[in-house]
Amino acid sequence: MPNEKIYIEDTIVASASGEGSAGVNVIRVSGPDTEEIASILLQSLPEPRVATYTKFKNKNKETIDVGIALYFPAPNSYTGESILELHAHGGSIIGNSIIEEIISLGARQAQPGEFTKRAYLNGKIDLTQAEAVADLINSGTKRSAKAAIQSLTGKFSNLVKSLDEQLTKLRLFVEASIDFPEEDIDFLADEKLIDEISSCNSLYKSLISGASSGEILRNGVRVAIIGLPNAGKSSLLNLLSDTDKAIVTDIAGTTRDILNVSVDIDGILFDFFDTAGYRDTPETIEAEGIKRTNKLLRGVDLAIWVHDISANKELDTCYIPDDLDYIVANNKIDLIQGKSRKNMDQRTVNISAQNGEGLENLITKIKSTIQENLSGDGIFTARSRHIDSLKKSYEYFLVGKSQLENQRAGELFAEDIKQAKNELSEITGEMTSDELLGEIFSEFCIGK
Numbered sequence: 001m002p003n004e005k006i007y008i009e010d011t012i013v014a015s016a017s018g019e020g021s022a023g024v025n026v027i028r029v030s031g032p033d034t035e036e037i038a039s040i041l042l043q044s045l046p047e048p049r050v051a052t053y054t055k056f057k058n059k060n061k062e063t064i065d066v067g068i069a070l071y072f073p074a075p076n077s078y079t080g081e082s083i084l085e086l087h088a089h090g091g092s093i094i095g096n097s098i099i100e101e102i103i104s105l106g107a108r109q110a111q112p113g114e115f116t117k118r119a120y121l122n123g124k125i126d127l128t129q130a131e132a133v134a135d136l137i138n139s140g141t142k143r144s145a146k147a148a149i150q151s152l153t154g155k156f157s158n159l160v161k162s163l164d165e166q167l168t169k170l171r172l173f174v175e176a177s178i179d180f181p182e183e184d185i186d187f188l189a190d191e192k193l194i195d196e197i198s199s200c201n202s203l204y205k206s207l208i209s210g211a212s213s214g215e216i217l218r219n220g221v222r223v224a225i226i227g228l229p230n231a232g233k234s235s236l237l238n239l240l241s242d243t244d245k246a247i248v249t250d251i252a253g254t255t256r257d258i259l260n261v262s263v264d265i266d267g268i269l270f271d272f273f274d275t276a277g278y279r280d281t282p283e284t285i286e287a288e289g290i291k292r293t294n295k296l297l298r299g300v301d302l303a304i305w306v307h308d309i310s311a312n313k314e315l316d317t318c319y320i321p322d323d324l325d326y327i328v329a330n331n332k333i334d335l336i337q338g339k340s341r342k343n344m345d346q347r348t349v350n351i352s353a354q355n356g357e358g359l360e361n362l363i364t365k366i367k368s369t370i371q372e373n374l375s376g377d378g379i380f381t382a383r384s385r386h387i388d389s390l391k392k393s394y395e396y397f398l399v400g401k402s403q404l405e406n407q408r409a410g411e412l413f414a415e416d417i418k419q420a421k422n423e424l425s426e427i428t429g430e431m432t433s434d435e436l437l438g439e440i441f442s443e444f445c446i447g448k
């Protein structure tokens with residue numbers, strides 16, 4: 001679909017440099033009327049791709065502003081259509097006057113993300129790249145920006161494409177063999193086929209793990225700090241975020257509402273949530289706080305159970321949902337000496353939220369729990385819809401593989417591979433619904 005030439009009738013305009021005052025305001029025009037608009041506004045069409053210093057004039061030949069004009073004739077532009085870019089003086093008065101003038105010459109105000117949507121519809125970029133543009137603009141850490149650049153430059157789509165090509169080869173190979181039914185084929189005796197199946201399998205695994213890491217980088221990691229009253233949860237939130245955002249007192253039941261702080265740890269955005277302590281309480285506000293904590297736990301990636309080790313209470317983690325990863329932070333270790341400090345297992349760290357002891361260990365543990373597959377540079381940005389499609393595609397592949405291995409069923413294998421390929425094509429946007437497109441581009445800012 002995207003590679004078919006789609007004729008888009010109208011011409012759009014928007015400021016690409018966003019709201020607020022700035023030195024320069026970049027105004028973009030894209031569409032079939034670009035040349036005509038430029039000829040009137042600038043009195044002549046600038047030379048393609050050459051920065052031209054010129055006056056911007058209204059229909060009465062009055063100068064609205066002076067600045068740089070850049071003209072990119074179709075199809076060699078961001079959108080694939082003719083584009084005019086005006087670098088005007090900053091400030092909304094001048095910017096709006098120029099935009100109004102361009103609208104009076106036949107353009108209309110662009111929708112959010114419409115330039116990028118046109119780039120996608122004109123086959124300039126695929127859908128993962130378009131999504132990466134939004135991710136890059138919205139990225140909250142250097143590392144997530146780097147991951148977005150990787151996807152923007154095609155790293156993710158190329159991996160998906162290469163998996164798709166391998167699946168095509170497999171399917172063709174098996175289909176060619178089924179065309180000779182008189183021969184009783186033993187697919188599994190063919191080493192080349194076995195090798196290719198196993199290489200597809202590995203590619204699926206690395207893509208799914210890469211995309212999962214990419215999603216973590218994009219969205220950040222949500223961590224709930226939970227435990228009994230007075231265990232030191234709010235103190236820990238303050239320590240982790242190096243703030244005094246949460247109120248700390250020695251009164252059990254201090255925190256009632258959920259408090260949230262974002263912290264950039266080595267390029268990954270962590271959202272820490274401080275919560276009300278668990279206990280049976282007749283007090284309505286505190287009980288409501290506990291209810292909110294339980295709801296929060298259904299939407300986080302990790303919990304830190306803060307346990308007051310000085311209080312001589314049993315560790316009771318029964319409030320943590322079965323499928324949620326958690327770390328036990330034995331807090332107030334400063335009050336404990338010698339032997340009783342030990343007694344550690346894999347998911348436990350000793351800390352003092354008061355004096356900072358053990359903080360590094362806790363952070364290392366948080367990272368290792370989350371980052372199991374967050375590796376160095378190989379990361380690209382990805383979204384849950386990509387992971388869903390990859391997983392569905394992998395399921396078809398695995399079913400097909402077992403049909404072949406257990407029943408020698410070549411036809412069924414070929415059919416499953418076809419389905420697996422369909423799922424992949426949703427990722428790059430070769431097969432995508434209008435609804436999904438609307439959803440994706442509505443997240444963009446105007447002018448992108």
Ligand SMILES: Nc1nc2c(ncn2[C@@H]2O[C@H](COP(=O)(O)OP(=O)(O)OP(=O)(O)O)[C@@H](O)[C@H]2O)c(=O)[nH]1
Nearest residue numbers: 229230231232233234235253254255277332353354
């Ligand atoms: N000695 C010592 N005291 C601590 C430590 N961490 C917290 N405290 C103290 O324990 C008390 C409770 O701390 P908070 O951080 O308010 O505990 P909380 O878990 O948020 O409590 P609630 O909000 O009531 O559930 C305060 O008096 C803190 O100063 C620690 O590591 N060592």
Ligand SMILES: [Mg+2]
Nearest residue numbers: 233234254255
């Ligand atoms: Mg608290």
